[in-house]
Amino acid sequence: MASRTDPLTQEVVELIGAVVARYYEEYEQAAAKHSLTGAQARVLGLLSHEPMPMRRIAKKLKCEPSNVTGIVDRLEVRGLAERRPDPVDRRVKLAAATEKGQETAARLRGSLDFAREPLAGLTELERAVLRDLLKRMLGIEPG
Incomplete structure (x- = not known):
């Protein structure tokens, strides 16, 4: 097993960090071209795969559900997302990408x-x- 301090491990960690930094930089630029923040684009990307409750979105993005609520609110105002009742538990609201949101998410993915x-x-x-x-x-x- 490699030591956490051996030079190869350190180099790999630094390279992974560089890849992540470049990815986020390009992601933010691509999101801005669609008049979205990076956080809005990430939520829209998740919702384009499947509707989900706010708590699950927050868990996937490692943030507070209240942050997700604000992001979904802004996506909803732009017609990119909507809230709908969960067919399994009507007490739960799911956030879902609208058709326009699906199209925007696809264009965003295509520009990365x-x-x-x-x-x-x-x-x-x-x-x-x-x-x-x-x-x-x-x-x-x-x-």
Whole structure:
């Protein structure tokens, strides 16, 4: 097992930090092109996959539910999201992307070239290995 202080581990940690910083920088720029904050774009991205309660959004984004409420309010005003009752438990409200929100989220994803371009330079096998290593680092079972 690698030591937390060995030079290779330190280099990998620094490289991961650089990748994350570049990703967030490009994500913020892409969001701004759609007149969204980075936080609004991340919430819209989550909602474009499936409707979910505020608490689950907050847990995924590691923030307070009250922050998510404000973000969803602003997305709702722009017609990008809506609240609807949970069909399983009508006491719970789900936030969901509207059709316009789905389209905006798709355009936003399509404009993120930072990772896509360098990944295209890797073979399919290299991308699969990278994916599996990242999943392993996150404690997600590959498969």
